[in-house]
Amino acid sequence: MLAIRFHGRGGQGAKTASRIVGTAAFLEGFVAQDSPIYGAERRGAPVAAFTRIAREPIRERGIIAHPTVVVVADTSLISDPAARVLDGVDEKTVLFMNSSLSAEQLATQISLSGRVTALDLTEVALQRFGKRGAISALLGAVAGRLVGLRQESIHEAISRELADLGLAPSVIEQNQVAARHCYDAVPVVALETGSRRVPGSTRLRIPNYEPPSRGTARISAAANSLLRETGGWRTFRPVLVPDKCNGCWLCFVYCPDGVISMTKDDRPVIDYDHCKGCQICVQECPTRALVAEREKEGEAAWTAK
Numbered sequence: 001m002l003a004i005r006f007h008g009r010g011g012q013g014a015k016t017a018s019r020i021v022g023t024a025a026f027l028e029g030f031v032a033q034d035s036p037i038y039g040a041e042r043r044g045a046p047v048a049a050f051t052r053i054a055r056e057p058i059r060e061r062g063i064i065a066h067p068t069v070v071v072v073a074d075t076s077l078i079s080d081p082a083a084r085v086l087d088g089v090d091e092k093t094v095l096f097m098n099s100s101l102s103a104e105q106l107a108t109q110i111s112l113s114g115r116v117t118a119l120d121l122t123e124v125a126l127q128r129f130g131k132r133g134a135i136s137a138l139l140g141a142v143a144g145r146l147v148g149l150r151q152e153s154i155h156e157a158i159s160r161e162l163a164d165l166g167l168a169p170s171v172i173e174q175n176q177v178a179a180r181h182c183y184d185a186v187p188v189v190a191l192e193t194g195s196r197r198v199p200g201s202t203r204l205r206i207p208n209y210e211p212p213s214r215g216t217a218r219i220s221a222a223a224n225s226l227l228r229e230t231g232g233w234r235t236f237r238p239v240l241v242p243d244k245c246n247g248c249w250l251c252f253v254y255c256p257d258g259v260i261s262m263t264k265d266d267r268p269v270i271d272y273d274h275c276k277g278c279q280i281c282v283q284e285c286p287t288r289a290l291v292a293e294r295e296k297e298g299e300a301a302w303t304a305k
Ligand code: SF4
Pocket: 238, 254, 255, 256, 257, 258, 259, 260, 270, 274, 275, 276, 277, 278, 279, 280, 281, 282
């Protein structure tokens, strides 16, 4: 069985990427299973998704603890302990990074035991789509290539999955073209196809179901959101162009995280420790006084280790 684990941020398309790979595998006659995990999360929050592919019925369920391939949509997740990107990764795991750094740079600058490969999908998306947005088709194409699925299957799977999301045919076609580019461009590394199971993990386990009072996530400590520095979630940061700002306060009103404060002369100040990079302020600013700049901090944070 091949087990692919996707890590991304809410809005990047990790869940849809896992579905694209699952559908492509299904089209090739495999048994496939895919599922996401993200809880009651916000755009930008760490999310994970899982795809299993096999020739036999898949009896394993839930998270993938020992992945064959890990696909990382955002390298800033590596330094986020909540994301647990490197859990279960060993020297046989193939690690794909969406990064502007090469695989060699990544392998030497962070201590990784897996087989690293990389491609700058964000740059591909910017060049092909001309804007920021979900890169699910690109992630799916890369993952599919790494596990040996055919380009035609990925192409068809993108069509089905993005159509299910209600995207226009022209947008789907644009995604397919960009995905084909990534499929061809990603450096392929040898895949370890043997069992990834740890001894004793194959016996059937019956899960216990807790009542909602125990089984539902809840926050019981008050006023703790300041402790969670969501600035590491950003792929793009909003930056003010002061000359264009008319002081209308709309960015202040629209920011869903309340991280914009206003000065006495009506200029926004962004708390970058907690701005998650959703870009709502950029979208809503009537004078284009806020612009999105690609974030490099995440890479800097872990490459400095
Ligand atoms: S400042 Fe802008 S990008 Fe940051 S969280 Fe608020 S609306 Fe989103």
